[in-house]
Amino acid sequence: MKRAMSIVLSLLMVLTLVPNFSYAAEFSDMPDDWSKPALEKAVENGLLVGDNGKIRPKDNLKRAEMATVVNRAFGAYIKAPISKFADVSVTSWYYDEMAKAVQMQTFKGDGERLNPENFITREEAFIVLARALKLEPSATQPEGYKDLNDISSWAKGELYAMINAGYVNGSNGYINPKGLITRAEFAQVMDNIIKTYVKASSANLTFTGNAMVNTSGLVLKDSTVEGDLIIGEGVANGTVTLDNVAIEGRLIVRGGGVNSIIIKGNSTVGQVVVSRLDGAVRVVVESGANVEVVYLADGKDEVILEGTLNKVVVNENVELQLNNAQIKELNLNAESALVKLNATSKVDSLNISKEAENAKVEVMGTVTKLVIEAPKTAVLGEGTVTEITVKPTADYTVISTKGGKVVVEEGAENVIVPETPPIGGGGGVYIPPALTLMDARLESTSAAAIDINGDNVTVEAEYGSFFKKVEIELNNDIFEVIALEYESDEEEDGWKDIDKELVDIKDNKVFVNLTEINEINSDGIEFTEERFEKYSYNGSVTVRITVKDVHSQTKTFTATLVPKIVPTLVPTLVK
Numbered sequence: 341m342k343r344a345m346s347i348v349l350s351l352l353m354v355l356t357l358v359p360n361f362s363y364a365a366e367f368s369d370m371p372d373d374w375s376k377p378a379l380e381k382a383v384e385n386g387l388l389v390g391d392n393g394k395i396r397p398k399d400n401l402k403r404a405e406m407a408t409v410v411n412r413a414f415g416a417y418i419k420a421p422i423s424k425f426a427d428v429s430v431t432s433w434y435y436d437e438m439a440k441a442v443q444m445q446t447f448k449g450d451g452e453r454l455n456p457e458n459f460i461t462r463e464e465a466f467i468v469l470a471r472a473l474k475l476e477p478s479a480t481q482p483e484g485y486k487d488l489n490d491i492s493s494w495a496k497g498e499l500y501a502m503i504n505a506g507y508v509n510g511s512n513g514y515i516n517p518k519g520l521i522t523r524a525e526f527a528q529v530m531d532n533i534i535k536t537y538v539k540a541s542s543a544n545l546t547f548t549g550n551a552m553v554n555t556s557g558l559v560l561k562d563s564t565v566e567g568d569l570i571i572g573e574g575v576a577n578g579t580v581t582l583d584n585v586a587i588e589g590r591l592i593v594r595g596g597g598v599n600s601i602i603i604k605g606n607s608t609v610g611q612v613v614v615s616r617l618d619g620a621v622r623v624v625v626e627s628g629a630n631v632e633v634v635y636l637a638d639g640k641d642e643v644i645l646e647g648t649l650n651k652v653v654v655n656e657n658v659e660l661q662l663n664n665a666q667i668k669e670l671n672l673n674a675e676s677a678l679v680k681l682n683a684t685s686k687v688d689s690l691n692i693s694k695e696a697e698n699a700k701v702e703v704m705g706t707v708t709k710l711v712i713e714a715p716k717t718a719v720l721g722e723g724t725v726t727e728i729t730v731k732p733t734a735d736y737t738v739i740s741t742k743g744g745k746v747v748v749e750e751g752a753e754n755v756i757v758p759e760t761p762p763i764g765g766g767g768g769v770y771i772p773p774a775l776t777l778m779d780a781r782l783e784s785t786s787a788a789a790i791d792i793n794g795d796n797v798t799v800e801a802e803y804g805s806f807f808k809k810v811e812i813e814l815n816n817d818i819f820e821v822i823a824l825e826y827e828s829d830e831e832e833d834g835w836k837d838i839d840k841e842l843v844d845i846k847d848n849k850v851f852v853n854l855t856e857i858n859e860i861n862s863d864g865i866e867f868t869e870e871r872f873e874k875y876s877y878n879g880s881v882t883v884r885i886t887v888k889d890v891h892s893q894t895k896t897f898t899a900t901l902v903p904k905i906v907p908t909l910v911p912t913l914v915k
Contacts, residue, residue, distance in 0.1 A: 367395040375524035378531040385537045387412050387530060388523070397524035404434035404456035406465055406526065407441035410472055413534060414594060415554030415574015416440040418618040427453045443617060444573065444594075445638070446471045463495040463517035465526065466508055469533060470498035473568070474592055474613045474637050478504050485510060491517045507533050534570070550589065553580055560585050561605075571595050577619060582607050598622045598644065603629045613637050614658075625649060636660060636674075654679070654696075662687070662705070672696040672714075681705040681723060692717055694733050703741055712737055730755050748773040753815065775887075775895040779813040795897040810899050812850045816889040821845060823886040823896075835884060843885060852883055852899045 367390050370379065375397055382388040387409045388395060410416075419439035422428055428438050434456050441447040446468045447454060460468075470477075477497025481488060482504055491499055499517065502508045507529070508515065521529075535549030543561040550567040553560075556578020560569075568589035571580055577597030584605030591612045593601055597619060603609060604626040612631055614621060615638040625631050625647030633651040636643055639658035646662075651669045654660055659678045662685040670690045672679065676698045681687065685705035692699050696714040701707075703723035710725050712734040719725065719739045726744050730737050732751030739746060739757045746757045750773055780797045782790055789800040790810070799810055821843050825835040844851040882900040889895070 366390070367393060369394045369397065371397050371524065375528060378528040379524055381531055382409075382527040385413070388527065395523070397522065397527075399523050400459045400520040401465070401523050401526050402456065403447070403454070403458050403460045403464070404432075404438060405523070406460050406468060407447055407456070408434065408437040409526065409530065410446055410468060411437055411440045411444070413530065413537075413552065413554075414444065414472060414570070414572040415576075416444050417573060417576065418443045422454070425449055425452065425454045428456055432456070444472065445617060459520045461517065462515070462519050462521050463491055463499055465521050465529070466502045467495055467498045469507070469529070470502050473507075473533070473570075474594075474615050475501040475505060477501055480504060484513060485515055486513045487515055487517070491515070535567070554595065556580070559583060565589065568592055571601060573618070582609075593621060593623065596621045596623075600624050602626065603631060603647075605629060611635065614643050615639060616641075616643075620644065622646070672699050672701075675699075678702075681707070681721075683723070692734075728757075730757075750774055750776055750815070773815055775889050775891075775893040776815045777812065777895070777897050778815050780899075781811045781813075782809075795895070797897070797899045798902060799900065800902045809844075810852045812852060812885075812897070812899065814848050814850065814887075814889070814895065816891060816893070817848045818845045818850060818887050819890050819892075820888050821850075821885065822888055822894065823884075825884045827882055827884075838883075842883075845887070850885060850887060852885065 366383070370376065379388065379395060379397060383390070383395070390396070417440065419436055420443035422439045422442050425438070428435055438447065438454055438456055442449070442454070449455070475498065478500040479497065480500060482500060485503070495517065499508070499515070503515070510516070533550060534552045536547050536551040538551050538553045538558065538560065539555055541559040542563065545563045547563065547565045547567070550570060551565050552570045552572055554572035554574025556575045559581045561583040562585070564586045566588050568591070569587050570592045571594060573595045575595030577599065579599050579602065580596060581602045581604065585607045587609045589610070591609050593612060593614045594616055596616065598621070600622045602624045605628060607629040609631045610633070612623060612634040614623065614634065614636050617638060617640050620641040620643070621639070622644035623634065623646070627648070629647070631649050633653060634645065634649055636652070636654045636656060636658045638656050642659040642661050644661045644663055645652065645665050647664070648666045649668070651671070652660070652667055653671045653673065654677050655673050657674045657676050660680070662679070662681045664682065664684040666685070667687045668689065670679070670687045672692045673695050675696060677696050678700045680702045681704055683704045687707045688709065690701065690707050690710045692701070692712045692714045694713045696717070698716045699714050700718045700720070703719065703721035703725060705723045707723070707725040708727070710719065710728045711731065712719070712728065713731045715733060715735045715737070717734055717737045719728065719741055721741055723741060724744060725741045728739060728744055728746045730746070730748040730752050732749050734755070735753045737752070737755045742758050748755050748757065752773060777792070777795050780790055780792050782799065791798045791800070797810060797812060821840050824838055824840045824843055826838050827835050842852070882898050884896060884898050886894060886896040
């Protein structure tokens with residue numbers, strides 16, 4: 341029975357792929373040259389419909405015409421509001437098509453105009469296709485072309501990507517980026533890019549090149565795609581099932597809803613690129629199937645992933661929901677990215693890069709290792725994160741998950757963590773950042789030099805300067821001053837204890853009254869000539885302070901006052 345069904349499916353697929361050569365008879369101007377096969381396939385697949393019995397193969401393609409062809413290829417149906425574009429009239433034949441193209445993000449315009457009546461240049465056409473195919477701009481300059489310098493700067497990355505992918509070949513070493521493109525030439529380009537339009541469930545087939553699916557409910561079984569498999573917008577909120585399918589290129593998901601793109605059997609997929617722009621989409625990888633990496637390249641609503649995945653990369657601000665997902669590596673690279681793990685989901689390694697500022701991770705399941713580089717990251721939820729490392733760039737990170745080890749590296753500021761994780765369920769350890777001297781300033785009304793060298797602060801007071809205190813900033817809040825000592829060059833008795841009231845603490849700041857060591861209750865000192873005479877030319881005074889932070893870590897540092905005076909002044913230390 342299964343074999344009979346397989347044969348039926350194969351026959352159906354063959355029937356949908358057989359070229360209908362009667363299309364030539366429908367158009368009086370159908371050429372009989374290199375372009376005929378591609379034009380016939382464009383007509384067969386509904387990309388070109390002609391006008392008054394003519395296909396107009398030699399006419400240059402207009403922007404609105406190209407938008408229409410791409411929309412038909414992908415099955416686009418959602419229309420974006422385009423009233424801001426003054427050159428697209430609501431009464432024009434192409435109004436809906438331009439609205440669909442803007443929704444697909446293949447056409448963007450300049451903010452005010454879409455130029456639908458303009459002939460499209462070759463570089464513009466290739467960029468539209470690169471966007472439709474979700475090709476990342478390439479910095480690798482292709483070899484063997486003589487006019488690459490003629491490519492507009494804004495077009496190079498995407499056009500390079502098209503050339504490097506083999507979709508654009510040029511002629512005699514020329515790309516001719518500023519040239520126009522005829523309808524026949526564009527039909528050939530589309531045939532180069534999409535070789536097969538899969539219109540019905542199929543089995544036991546090999547697809548050469550890229551294949552397009554824009555019909556819901558389709559099942560592809562026991563087949564191989566030697567290029568990309570594109571799930572187009574035409575699938576809408578429906579389903580596509582890949583059962584024991586090997587995709588040698590990428591699986592590009594532009595359509596499909598919460599009822600799923602299902603990858604099952606022994607299917608193998610190198611890359612899945614998710615870019616649905618008009619609703620939520622769910623991708624399920626069942627047991628036995630293998631997917632190497634999933635890229636979230638774009639989207640409007642949430643992307644739901646289920647099953648076992650080797651790697652997931654979030655490059656755009658898209659909500660990612662993990663339902664019963666087992667992921668080895670998850671990388672967040674998009675600002676304000678949101679990831680939610682349900683109770684049965686597990687991520688072995690979660691990395692939040694510096695670019696993902698304001699990222700939010702809601703953990704109800706398990707994360708084994710989390711590394712945070714992005715500032716203003718929030719890690720929330722009742723789940724478990726076994727080990728969290730907060731990098732120096734991750735300022736203002738908030739962590740509320742419990743039961744794990746948290747390491748805040750030196751340099752990260754204003755990090756909020758669960759300082760006393762519960763012991764139950766495996767326990768938890770909070771490792772605070774090492775107590776570090778970060779900065780020093782003078783409470784001064786005139787110039788005085790200050791220098792920081794490791795744990796030593798030196799103040800060089802110039803003639804006529806006036807200051808009250810030295811403000812020393814550490815990275816952690818200070819709980820108390822443990823010891824306060826001083827020594828001077830003139831006295832030889834070494835370090836002497838002094839009144840701790842000479843040091844004030846507030847949060848993570850220590851205020852040292854260097855000038856009050858010998859002049860208690862002074863409101864400040866102005867270094868007049870008389871006062872300079874009281875200090876030895878070589879007679880610096882050093883205060884050594886030992887403090888304990890709120891995490892019971894201790895730190896000893898010094899603050900030294902060095903009056904900068906001329907050698908002719910008589911040195912006398914104030915007793």
